[in-house]
Amino acid sequence: MRVALTGGARGIGAEVAARLTARGKHVTAFDFARPAATIDAWVRTDLNDPASVATALAEADGPFDALVNNAGLPQREGFEEVILRVNFIGLQTS
Secondary structure (H helix, E strand, O other): OEEEEEOOOOHHHHHHHHHHHHOOOEEEEEEOOOOOOOOOEEEEOOOOOHHHHHHHHHHOOOOOOEEEEOOOOOOOOOOHHHHHHHHOHHHHOO
């Protein structure tokens, strides 16, 4: 099974990647930061930038059988627009 994972570099995403690869799944992480070695492929993606999302999709070695839509930013005062773009709008540009 081939899995596309957004936000696989840290936290929950890194743990999801580790568990999926431990179960023999092929994981491609889409993240701004380089994930740990527990993934099979990394596509640098800035979900805050629609052009970056489009480039990432063009570079990705799909097709994928599953999507784990994990990427997201926590609430931070003054960053509401960026958080909205990363957590919601960036995933709809494809």
